[in-house]
Amino acid sequence: MLDFDEPSNGDESPLLRKLSVAHSKTAYKNNSFSGIAESRQTADYKATKPVMTASKSMGKESAIEEITPTTEKHRVIFPMSASLAPVSIGARRPDADSVKIIGGQGYDVRQPVPLKYPNIRQHFLNARNNFWTPNDIAMGDDKMQWNTGKLTEEETWMFKCNISYLTASDNLVPDNLDNAILAQITANEMRQYLRWQMAEEANHIESYFFILESFGLDVEGQGQIFNLYQQVPELTAKLNWNLTFTNNVVSCGAPFGSPEANRALLEDLISYYIFEYLFFPLGFSQVFALARQGKLRNTAQQYQYIWRDENLHAINGRWLIRQIIKENPALWDKSMRERARAIINEAVILETNFGKATMPNGGIPGLSLKSYTDYARLMANNICQALGLELLFDIKEHPMAWLSEYEMKQEVNFFEGRVRDYRVGSDLKWE
Template identity: 35%
Template sequence: MLNWDDPIAGFQLNQNVLQMQDDNLNARDTADDVISNNIVSETVSEKKQPQAVSVGDKKIVNGQGDINQLAPFKYPWAWNFFLNANKNHWTPLDINMTKDVQDYHHKLTIEEKHLYENVLAYLTTSDILAMRNIGLAVMEKMTAPELQIYQARQVYEEALHTWTYQHCIESIGIEQNEIYNRYRVVPQIYQKIQLANEYLDSVLKFDSDLSVRDNLEDFVYSYLFFAGVFEGCWFYNGFSPIFALQRRGLMTATAEQLQYIMRDEVLHCAFGIRVVNEIVKEENIIFDESRLSKMWSQCEAAEIDYANYILPEPILGYSANDHIEHFRFIANRRAKQLNISAPFPGAKNRLAWLDEQANTRKEKNFFETRVTEYQTGAALSWE
């Protein structure tokens, strides 16, 4: 085993004299030089030598390991998330938006345009919020580097998603100032963003000391909301109206963009849920059922208002009731993965077609929040 105190066998360091060699210096040392070197040597010898990092020192949060030393892994699953995420590469420029331009201007009904525009208005703001949440707050609180590295990739992906929505908006020719301001002026969209900000408040606090139990518990509840609801339910419900249009052969390029995003979000959700479960185990946290019930009730109410706004009247094959019930159905799945009580017992899968639609040719496993097959390249291959 490597001797950290004597890494080079036979090499002896004189602790009393720090010998400085320089070909450009005169070979003669003056008496003052010797005294100066002895002082420096004594100062160096008094500094504590860093010790080897133990895997046991690592924790999700509040760990004592070296955050700059990647291996040995305590959480190899986090590293595997990073490796898998790197297999899904694309930019929105890889998908030809020409057909969607034609569809939007000549085929969509007024109700379908309203739906399409407001879905994009919500998603553009949400992904920026997700990017800031991970990059500016959550990542900094992780004390195991293998988790931070995946989250660095996640920050990039959220930025890429924001670019994707922007590319769709710009390609189709939707007025940008108007659509980007909708979350501020449409109460039903603003309500969801504001509720997210409230639940993420403790996560976004830079100076939150997680060694304080109350702060730690607030952080876990916030992260549970972020992974289980914000990304785990609201994002997926945000995609399903576009997949409903795709099912009828409309806005297929936008839907394909969202299928790329879906592969990322599958991992984001699964990673966040895994992190919450690990912290709960490491820190012996017991959830307050009444606090969780309040969260689900508030999120359901916000989703109901949002669904009734984007779908005041049903479109062919999709309605507000379908959207709301799908939220409840997915919420139960997320709760099961988080080992907490199902918030909406008996919720039905009203969008039975969605699993097949979102997982075309087994590209993604949507409901199990894991990816069954990855492909790297400029475009999805369905073969």
């Protein structure tokens, strides 16, 4: 088991070197996404195969003298079901055995039945029951604290960086689903859930906007805070790290359903599972630490509802990755497992650097940088365990067990549960 006492931007990862401070000011240019799904269904696909020649002097028993890899261009067709395919008159309904999460063939993905994965439909129903809106949480106390200097300079800096990063990141997730994921999902119930997830991310963005607006900040004041993700290299690096995986999927070039396309997709899904399960909770913990000190408790309640949504996203993401591996076992080879561990470790390095940038003096009252970093390591180990990988870090105890006070495990309608939740929230004894 590895124990990284001080994760750093060392030689472990070429990708992290690309995302270093020196490169953080370079703007990432998105590829053109128009027509990408259609063009990837049938593609001029470059396949590499070895051409072996034998020594003439060695006769029948000759050994291979040289192996010269050559690249040959083939027209490869992967007849994967696609949402952009025209509706065919007289086409048969799919049967459950033919439906797959990715790579399904011979049926219309718009068909809602039969349900191949009923638990995913339940994910959707659970999420729908949890619908909430930011403006139903009163923000008056937080506005007064913000405008009367109740937060220290260090706490104010941490919060500004925090909400800037989270707002930008909640934009990344639906962009990834839209541009990289949905075109390759061939199970209707999963497509239905992911569409709802995109709507929830939009609601989260509105929540962050509503928080700053409720503080009385004008457009200029809000803009200065939201723009920090483009000014603080450690925030930029985290965002660009996930964007790299999205762009790898989009620019892969291999047809949907091919091993190369599936590998790029799986790496992308792992990176965004990390987003939902590791990056988001670490970010929320900073505001929950303020709430424990009696500061920005209304904002913390907004974050609670967001965390509940993100937790369901993580549960669905974990299931999605596992199911793809189950249906495509050859994809989860030694190389892919090692790559997955490297991706998870990169995330911890990025999160550690984020913690240092947002808490430059080693933390705030109630939240030390060490406990923050250890929490990232614990979550990384949990991800490894969920994916059947060897653990990365030698950490066994939860460094911030108090976070359980802020978990909202109940799956109830926001409006039905708000009286109880608000009453409990008033004294920070969360259920």
